[in-house]
Amino acid sequence: MKNNKLLTIMIIILVAIILVGAILFVVYVQANKGAQNTEPTIDEIVEASVDVPEIKTNLSDKRFIVVQLKVQTDSKDAAVELEKRLFQVQNIAIQELSDMELKDIEGKQGKITLRSTLKSKINELMQDGEVKEVYITNYITGQ
Numbered sequence: 001m002k003n004n005k006l007l008t009i010m011i012i013i014l015v016a017i018i019l020v021g022a023i024l025f026v027v028y029v030q031a032n033k034g035a036q037n038t039e040p041t042i043d044e045i046v047e048a049s050v051d052v053p054e055i056k057t058n059l060s061d062k063r064f065i066v067v068q069l070k071v072q073t074d075s076k077d078a079a080v081e082l083e084k085r086l087f088q089v090q091n092i093a094i095q096e097l098s099d100m101e102l103k104d105i106e107g108k109q110g111k112i113t114l115r116s117t118l119k120s121k122i123n124e125l126m127q128d129g130e131v132k133e134v135y136i137t138n139y140i141t142g143q
Contacts, residue, residue, distance in 0.1 A: 029124070040122065048073045051081045054138065057094045061101040068138035071131055078129025085125055091129055092121045102141055 040048070052069040059065055071089065074078045082089070096117055097105075104113050115134045122131045 046073055048079045048132075049074055049135075050079050050086070052086060052089055052093070055090055055093050055097070057097050059097060059100055059105075059141075061103075062137075063102045063141055063143050065097055065102075065105070066138065066140040067093070067097070067136060069108075069118070070135040070137050072133040072135070073126075073129050074132050075129045078126060078131075081126060081128045082122075085122075088125055089118075089122055092125075093118060096121065111139070112118055 029089075034067050049070055049072045052071060054066060054068045056064065056066045071082060073082055096114070100114075104110055115136065119134045122134070
């Protein structure tokens with residue numbers, strides 16, 4: 001009789017521990033799901049963004065381009081690193097642009113392609129975070 005009572009108590013304790021663990025797991029998953037879906041505020045985006053100074057370069061078709069960029073990173077630390085790497089960012093932009101013709105960067109799709117290329121090339125440099133977006137804030141071409 002005493003063994004049955006002890007076995008019953010052990011089963012109740014085991015079930016209680018499993019239930020508490022399951023509840024904690026569900027709460028943890030829900031808390032992380034909410035944190036992952038949270039979009040950054042505009043203030044957080046600005047804090048994690050870096051202005052790239054105006055870049056003037058020739059295109060491969062003997063035309064020129066003047067472009068200014070804003071690069072959004074995933075954190076303030078990444079933005080600090082990117083600030084230090086501005087000379088490398090400018091170099092990448094000049095190299096990519098000098099290999100393009102005006103027709104390659106004209107129109108919406110051309111600019112999307114340029115932004116995507118710059119984003120991936122800059123991300124290859126980054127060690128503390130990543131580039132989330134590259135924005136073109138000024139764009140002028142000429143002959």
